[in-house]
Amino acid sequence: MDTIILITILIVIVGLAFDFINGFHDIANAVATCISTRALKPRVAIMMAAVMNFLGAISFTGVAEGLTRNIVDPFSLHNGEFVVLCGLVAAVIWNLLTWVIGMPSSSSHALIGSIAGAAIASAGFTSLNYAGFGTIIIALIISPILGFTIGYLIYSAFKWIFRNRKRVKTNRHFRVAQIFTAAIQAYAHGTNDAQKTMGMITLALVASGLLKESAGVPFWVQFLCAASMAIGSSVGGFRIIKTVGTKIMRIEPVTGVAADVSSLSVIMTATLTHLPVSTTQVIDSSIMGVGTANHKKEVNWRTGKNMLVTWIITLPISACMAAVVYWLAAAIFL
Numbered sequence: 001m002d003t004i005i006l007i008t009i010l011i012v013i014v015g016l017a018f019d020f021i022n023g024f025h026d027i028a029n030a031v032a033t034c035i036s037t038r039a040l041k042p043r044v045a046i047m048m049a050a051v052m053n054f055l056g057a058i059s060f061t062g063v064a065e066g067l068t069r070n071i072v073d074p075f076s077l078h079n080g081e082f083v084v085l086c087g088l089v090a091a092v093i094w095n096l097l098t099w100v101i102g103m104p105s106s107s108s109h110a111l112i113g114s115i116a117g118a119a120i121a122s123a124g125f126t127s128l129n130y131a132g133f134g135t136i137i138i139a140l141i142i143s144p145i146l147g148f149t150i151g152y153l154i155y156s157a158f159k160w161i162f163r164n165r166k167r168v169k170t171n172r173h174f175r176v177a178q179i180f181t182a183a184i185q186a187y188a189h190g191t192n193d194a195q196k197t198m199g200m201i202t203l204a205l206v207a208s209g210l211l212k213e214s215a216g217v218p219f220w221v222q223f224l225c226a227a228s229m230a231i232g233s234s235v236g237g238f239r240i241i242k243t244v245g246t247k248i249m250r251i252e253p254v255t256g257v258a259a260d261v262s263s264l265s266v267i268m269t270a271t272l273t274h275l276p277v278s279t280t281q282v283i284d285s286s287i288m289g290v291g292t293a294n295h296k297k298e299v300n301w302r303t304g305k306n307m308l309v310t311w312i313i314t315l316p317i318s319a320c321m322a323a324v325v326y327w328l329a330a331a332i333f334l
Contacts, residue, residue, distance in 0.1 A: 004208045007081045011204040012221075014088040015197045016228040021095045022107045022193055023053065023232020030189045030283065033256035034182040039175045049186035050233035056190025057226030061217040062274035063191075064198035070132025071112065072119045072203075079334065080207025083122045084200055086329055087115035090322035094314065106278035109314040111196050112136060115203075117319030121326040136276060143266055143277040144285035144311075151262035151289025158258055159293070167254075174253035181260035186233075188267040189279045194229045196276055198222055250298060255290045262286035281311055 030053075031045040040048070077083050091107070091114040098105035119127045162170050201221050205211035211218065251259070263279075263286040270277040284307055291299035 004081060004210075007085055008204055008208050008210060011081060011085045011088065012201055012224070014085060014092065015201045016224055018088055018092050018095070018107075018111070019194060019197045019225050019228040020232035021092060021099070022197070023050070023229040024099075024235040030186045030279070031182055032283075033251050033259055033287070034178045036251045037171075037175060037178060037253045037256050039178040039253060039256070040182065045182065047234060048183055049189075050230045052183050052186035053190035053194070053233045054226050054230035056187040056192075057194030057229055058190075058222060060191050060195060060271055061198065061222060063195035063271060063276050064202060064217045064222075066132075066199070066274040066276070070129055070136055071115050072127055072129055076123065077119060077127060077207055078123055079330075081204045082329070082334070083118045083326065084115065084204040084207065086121075086326040087111070087118040087322045088197075088200060090114040090117065090318055090325045093325075094318045094321060098310065098314075105310045105314050106140075106280045107193065108140065108196060108276055108278040108280075109311065110318045111200065112140075112276070113315035113318035114322035115200065117322035118326045120319070121323035122330075139270060139275040139277055140281070140315075143270060144281040146266050147263050147282040147285040148289035148292075150265060151259055151286035152293040154262050155255060155258040155290040155293040158254055162254070167252075171253045174257045178253050178256050178260065181257050181264070185260045185264045185267075185283070188264040188271070190226065190229065191271040192267050192277060193279050194225050195271075197228075198225045201225070251287070255287075255294060258293075259283070259286045259290045262289065278311070 031040070031049045034040045035042050035045050039045075072080075072083075088111075091110040094105070094110040094114070095107055116128060116133065198217050198221050202211065202217050205218070205221075206213050263283040266282045266286070267277060267279055284304075288299055288304055
C-alpha cells in the first residue's frame with residue numbers, strides 16, 4: 001500500500017478516535033446542568049445529547065473549512081499528512097489525561113495547539129498562517145469572556161423578571177425549560193466541535209494530494225465525524241459531569257437555563273461566523289457568570305482557578321507534546 005494512502009487512513013482512524021473521545025469528554029459540559037438539577041436522568045440526558053450532537057455536527061461545515069486554511073498552509077508542509085497525524089495523536093493523549101483526572105480541559109485548544117506544534121516541528125514557525133491562527137486564538141480568548149458576561153446579564157434579567165415569584169415555583173417551570181435548553185446546547189456543541197476534526201482530515205487529504213483545496217469537506221468525512229462524536233457522547237463523561245455540575249456552583253433549574261442560553265448563544269454565533277471556539281470554556285464560564293450574578297460567594301473560585309490554569313496550559317503543552325510526537329515518529333518512520 002502506498003505510504004501516503006496508509007498515513008491518510010491512519011489520520012481518519014485517529015481523527016475519529018479524537019471525535020469519539022471529544023464526545024464523552026466535552027458533551028459532559030452540555031448536559032451537566034440538567035443532570036445536576038435532576039431535570040433529566042443521566043442516561044436519558046446523555047442519549048438525548050448524543051442525538052442532538054449528531055444533528056448539529058451534520059448541519060455545518062464552515063468551521064471545518066476555516067480550520068483547513070487558517071492554521072497552516074497544507075501545500076507548504078513537508079510531509080503534511082504526517083504532521084496532521086502526529087498532531088491528532090498528541091491531542092488524543094492530552095484529552096485522555098485530562099479525562100482521567102476529571103478536569104474539563106479544552107479539546108479545541110488541544111487540537112489546534114497540537115497541529116501547530118507538529119507543523120512547527122516539521123517546518124519551523126514560518127509554517128503557520130499567522131493571520132488565520134491569530135484569528136482563532138482571539139476567538140478562543142474572547143468567547144469565554146462573552147460567555148461569562150452574557151451569563152451574568154441573562155441571570156440578572158431573570159432575577160428582576162421573577163423577583164416577585166417564589167423560588168420553588170420558578171424552579172419548577174425552569175426545570176421543564178431546561179430539557180429544551182440542554183438539547184439545543186448539545187446541538188450547538190455538535191455544530192462547532194465535530195467540525196474541528198473534519199477540518200483536520202480534510203487538511204490531510206489536501207496535503208496528500210487526494211483532495212483539491214477548493215473541494216471543501218467531503219460528505220463522508222462529515223458523516224463519520226458526526227457519528228463518531230455522537231457515539232462517544234452516548235458513552236458519557238461522568239467524571240467531568242461531576243466537576244461541571246457540582247464543583248463550580250450549586251446549580252438550580254433557573255440558573256441552569258441561564259447558563260445554557262448564554263453558552264449556546266455564543267457557540268452558535270461562532271459556528272455561523274465560521275470560528276472555532278472552546279465549548280468547554282464557554283459553558284463553564286457561562287456557569288461562573290450566572291453564579292456571580294446570583295451571589296459571587298456561591299461560585300467555587302478554587303475550581304474555577306484550576307479550570308483557568310488547565311485552559312491556559314493546554315495549548316502550549318499540547319503543542320510541545322505534538323512536537324515531541326513528531327520528532328520521535330519522524331526518527332522512526334521517515
